Amino acid sequence: MFIFFPVFAAAFRRFLSVFSCEGMARGADISRGTGAPIPSLTISSRPEPDGCASAPLLFSRALLMRFPGNESYSRTEILSTLRRGTARVRPRPARLPNRRRRFFSCADHASRARNLSCSIFPFLIEFLYIVSRVKENQEMARDCIIIVEDEIIIASDIKRSLESRGYEIPAIAKRGEDAIEAVRKYSPDLVLMDILLAGPMDGIEAARRIRKFIDVPIIYMTANADDITVSGARDTEPYAYLNKPVQERDLFTNIDSALHRHRTEKRLRTSEERYRGLIESIPDIIISLDDSAVITYISPPAEALSGYPVSEIVGKPFTQFMVPALIPQAMSAYEKLRAGENTSNEYNILTKNGIDLWVRATSRPIFVNDKFVGITSILTNITEEKRSHEELTLRHEQLRFAMDEIARSNKDLIAANRKLEEREHEYHSLFTFMLEGSAIHTIVTDDEGTPRDYIIDNVNPMFEKMTGLKFEDVAGKPATLVYASNPPPYLDQYARVALTGESEQFETLYSPLSKHFRISVYSPAVRRFVTTFEDITLRKRDEEIIAASLREKEILIREIHHRVKNNFQLILSMLTLQERHITSDPLTQEFLEAKNRIRAMALVHEKLYGTGDLTRIDLPSYLQVIIRELLASYPRTGMNATLELALQPVELAIGQAVPVGLIINEILTNTLKFAFTPGFAGRPVIRVDMRTGEGNTISISIGDNGVGMPESVNPDTAGTLGLNMVSMLAQQLGAQISFDRTGGTRFTLTFKLA
Structure with missing residues (x-):
């Protein structure tokens, strides 16, 4: 560095000679070295008392030049022109803003010019400041504003005021459609929007459409900034509202504030995206919790590690994703963080796919105004x-x-070996003298892991006896060779046990030996399995004999039901023949009731004969047949009655079916005989409901809309045969009978299913 410093100082003195008092003065117009004229440049400067400017000051002025019409030269062009020393200078009076005057005082620059040959550092400090101001001026030169105003006088006045401050006004739009087109064309830095415009589109709608395709600050101008107008414009997120007539001070203040705010927001968004991208690219997990230990943020790498989407993690307590045994440790660490301590702990996390995941959590607390608001942690996969x-x-x-x-000691080793030998002898004795055949195998798979065969490692004597195969003929050989079968017997079952470790048991007929075996398979180690089997051929034969006997008994029972049904039918036929010779109406009625009772009992045997189950019948279908046959036997009332059925599906044992059928027969017979007397007005209705209840109970309700049972008649003490039969059959069933005289008569039978 010290070797090159004299060379650099000499070069810098030569550079300063370009800015001599004869070459540059208070202001300057600069032309390029090629002779092509450059638009006149305004140098923001103040006159020097001695008629010339110091080199750093002139260089500063050159860097701060701005063109009329908001055009500017780049810093590279200015420095290039100055290096060539081809600038022509004409005096032009100008004043520098106060802050620049304070920084660039003539006395200071004169002093610096005298000392620059000895030290370069003051010039570097000033140069950095000037570069920052040039960048700021270039940003201001790019500020482009579009005015949307249908009053041309107001728009022209605003344009004049803005251009006087150096802003560029590329277009004035009178209608909302024109404003949208101008924004698409010029991409402005700001839009001044009048709310009430000519044409069908107002300023609010135009702003709403503009915000859909470009991020640009919008300032509304309106003569009526009432609550309704402001509320309608709020969703377009305006940066300010200006009331007409617009004051210049308010106009410039709001424009400057809006531009500054928009640039700040844009930088913040850029910074946020940059830091978010940085965080999301880190393989570790960044997590934030609030003061209630609820997760408020977690970085995307958490999805790959935990298997949970971020949306399923955020908003839930962090203890929900932790192994329960470690929750007390985590809460203790959280209390330390609440007290202001940094912590580093290791936790076992519960993943969605069940993978064991350990993380190291390096955490620090977050305090706002000395109040604990949460923590931030970095989770590293360990x-x-x-x-x-x-x-x-x-x-x-x-x-x-x-x-x-x-x-x-050797003594302990000998004792252990002795015990091991004894245990091995016990297992070998058990394997040798067990009554079931047993064999030890190893599964064989191909390169893809598919089972293809198994090796017979060892067999016991009972295996030899049952199969007729000797140990020396099978030991160490593949099953395909021993059994002359490909694939070998029961490969699927054996492979499933050997590869999963889950025991199985099955019965099978082994055709080559014409024997039935019950085979138990278990896996003592991976890819190995042990089979134990016993000959169950005699048991299978006994079972076949028993099954044949049961089939014969079933046929016999069906025949019995068939014959009983036929006998009931024979009795009905005899009663019918006898009934034809009876001339007494009461006696005919008695015969009819007796026939209905016999038909109810015969129907049970008919249902049992027609189904596969000889012990239970379908109660709803049974009751429907009884009810319809009873209605048909009483043509005067039965054929005119409306039948309403609500029957839940229930299967009834044969021992309960006959009493239930007789009870229903007697109750319906009484209904058809006495409920609808000749003086009854209206259409007869009979309702039958059957529902199941708690405790395996069933309730059957039979009601009508007839004249009702007289108050003097008590079903429990009545002396009629039908009601006496109902009472006795209910006792046989262990059932309860209740009746209701409201709106007719309703009997309810409740009993427990067998």
Whole structure:
């Protein structure tokens, strides 16, 4: 550095000679070295008292030049022109703003010019400041504003005021459609929008459409800034409202504020996206919790590690994703963070796919105005580290145990070997003398892991006896060769046990030996399995004999039901023949009731004969047949009655079916005989409901809309045969009977299913 400093100082003195008092003065117009004229430049400067300017000051002025019409030269062009020394200077009076005058005082620059040959550092400090001001001026030169105003006088006045401040006004739009087109064309830095415009589109709608395709600040101008107008414009997110007539001070203040705010927001968004991208690119997980230990943010890498989407994690307590045994430790660490301590702990996390995940949480608390508001943590995946540590610990324990074993005395080793030999002898004796055949196998798979065969490792004597195969003929050989079968017998079952470790048991007919075997399979180790089997051929034959006997009995029972049904039919036919010779109406009625009772009992046997189950019948279909046959036997009332059925599906044992059928028969018979007397007005209605209840109970309700049972008649004490039969059959069923005289008569039978 010290070697090159004299060379650099000499070059800098030559550079300063370009800005001599003869070459540059208070203001300057600069032309390019090629002779082509450059638009006149305004140098913001103040006159020097001695008629010339110091080199740093002139250089500063050159860097701060701005063109009329908001055009500017780049810093590279200015520096290039100054290096060539081809600038022509004409005096032009100008004043520098107060802050620049304070910085560039003539006395200071004169002093600096005298000392620059000795020190370059003051010039570098000034140069950096000038570069920042040039960048600021260039940004101001790019400020482009579009005015949307249908009053041309107001728009022209605003344009004049803005251009006087250096803003560029490329277009004035009178209608909302024109404003949208101008924004698409010029991409302005700001839009001044009148709310009430000519044409069908107002300023609010135009702003709403503009905001859909470009991010540009919008300032509304209106003569009526009432609550309704402001409320309608709020969703377009305006940066300010200006009331007409617009004051210049308010106009410039709001424009400057809006531009500054928009640039700040844009930088903030850019910064946020940059830092968010940085956070999301980090393989570690960034997580934030509030003061209630609820997750408020977690970085995207958490999805790959935990298996949960970010949306399923945010908003939930962090303890929900932690192994329960570690929650007290986590809460203790959280309390330390609440107290202001930084912590570093290791936790076992619950993943969605069940993978064991360990993380190291490096956490620090967040305080706002000395109030704890939450924590921020970095979670590092240490699962592999944990596994390595556990494996290392396990191997260390194994090594220590092995060393302890080696350190034992020879006596202990001999005793252990003796016990091992005794146990091995016991297992060998059990394997040798067990009454079931047994064999030990190893599964064989191809390169893709598909089972293809199994090796017979060992067999016991009972295996030899049952199969006729000798140990020396099968040991160490593949099953396909031993059994002359490809694939070998029961490969699927054996492979499933050997590869999953789940035991199975099945019965099978082994055709080559014409024997039935019950085979139990279990896996003592991966890819190995043991089979134990017993000959159940005699049992299978006995079962076949029993099954044949049961089929014969079933046929016999069906025949009995058929014959009983036929006998009931014979009795009905005899009663019908006898009934034809009876001339007494009461006696005819008695015969009819007796026939209905017999028909109800015969129907049970008919249903049993027609179904596969000889012990239970379908109660709804049984009741429907009884009810319809009873209605048909009483043509005067039955054929005119409306039948309403609500029957839930229920199966009834044969021992309960006959009493239930007789009870229903007697109740319906009384209904058809007495409910609808000749003086009854209206259409007869009979309702039958059957519902199941709690405790395996069933309730059957039979009601009508007839004249009702007289108050003097008590079903429990009535002396009629029908009601006496109902009472006795209910006792046989263990049922309860209740009746209601409201709006006719309703009997309800409730009993427990067998």
